[in-house]
Amino acid sequence: MKMNETTTIVAAHCQQVDPERELIHVDCASHIYPDGSIGIHDMCFYVQKNEIVALCGPNGSGKSTLIEHLNGLLMPSQGKITVNGNVISGGDRTDLWKEVGVVFQQSDDQLFAPTVLDDVMFGLLNLGMDRDEAKAKAIMALGEVGAVDLIEKLPNYLSGGQKRLVSIAGILAMRPLIIVLDEPTSDLDPVNCDRIEQLISDLKTRFGMSVVIATHDLDLAARIADRICLVRDGSVFAEGTPAEIFYNTVLIREAGLKIPLVINLYLGYCEEMGIEPKLRPIKGSELIALLKRP
Ligand SMILES: Nc1ncnc2c1ncn2[C@@H]1O[C@H](COP(=O)(O)OP(=O)(O)OP(=O)(O)O)[C@@H](O)[C@H]1O
Numbered sequence: 001m002k003m004n005e006t007t008t009i010v011a012a013h014c015q016q017v018d019p020e021r022e023l024i025h026v027d028c029a030s031h032i033y034p035d036g037s038i039g040i041h042d043m044c045f046y047v048q049k050n051e052i053v054a055l056c057g058p059n060g061s062g063k064s065t066l067i068e069h070l071n072g073l074l075m076p077s078q079g080k081i082t083v084n085g086n087v088i089s090g091g092d093r094t095d096l097w098k099e100v101g102v103v104f105q106q107s108d109d110q111l112f113a114p115t116v117l118d119d120v121m122f123g124l125l126n127l128g129m130d131r132d133e134a135k136a137k138a139i140m141a142l143g144e145v146g147a148v149d150l151i152e153k154l155p156n157y158l159s160g161g162q163k164r165l166v167s168i169a170g171i172l173a174m175r176p177l178i179i180v181l182d183e184p185t186s187d188l189d190p191v192n193c194d195r196i197e198q199l200i201s202d203l204k205t206r207f208g209m210s211v212v213i214a215t216h217d218l219d220l221a222a223r224i225a226d227r228i229c230l231v232r233d234g235s236v237f238a239e240g241t242p243a244e245i246f247y248n249t250v251l252i253r254e255a256g257l258k259i260p261l262v263i264n265l266y267l268g269y270c271e272e273m274g275i276e277p278k279l280r281p282i283k284g285s286e287l288i289a290l291l292k293r294p
């Protein structure tokens, strides 16, 4: 990450990442859809072991297109993609879903089996598990997302939020190396949002996994991500920790995004009190602790 004269943080162009920690490397990838639309352009992106990365950017900026490249669903027209040390952009990996589990933005793209249980068991059976073990693991994953009561239901008849929870369970059950969630909390009520937020944190802290989320919920991104990647016009144009990104108000304005609530409150407080916003709290608890100080 570097600073230019306008204080905008710019993503280092395909910067060198510690090879010991690198799980995904997207090296200047471009994708043009058959109708000529540019999905991503010169996209550089990486994911390291045991981190949560948030992709944030306006509608149509290329987040979902990037995500569909991470499990080989789409292939780049140009550029190279490496997952866990293997180049996948040649298109010869058919078992990539074992390493990178993607929960798509549209749950209908994911659910197809006759019942919820069948759906969540599908990937496990494909991994070669016997039915009893697959059933136990599927029930556990449905429990983890708080959707075990939906087990007998037909996926078609679920509500939007219920479909999202079942889609997450289907991927979670397989415990891939990296879980990628495209808009994980859209459609969800506040209780389920909190549950999924906790789950994403647990995937990292309890299971040592890496998680990528694409989200318009910048408050969520600020709370749980280790690294924020701002996406615009098909590429990552800025990246950094939540504090580096969200306290750069020039950058956030340029990106057409809204400053997360806690940061906005802190900046307003500092302005009111005539003090420098030096401490940069990100979470509500950090802001409260700071305001309680004498
Ligand atoms: N199947 C497709 N055919 C043609 N163009 C597409 C297709 N899918 C996406 N695009 C285009 O690619 C660009 C990137 O779209 P993408 O869905 O990746 O954006 P996004 O950042 O995920 O947006 P959102 O926040 O709305 O989900 C857009 O201009 C979009 O119109």
Ligand SMILES: [Mg+2]
Residues within 6 Å of the ligand: 063, 064, 065, 105, 182, 214
């Ligand atoms: Mg999208």
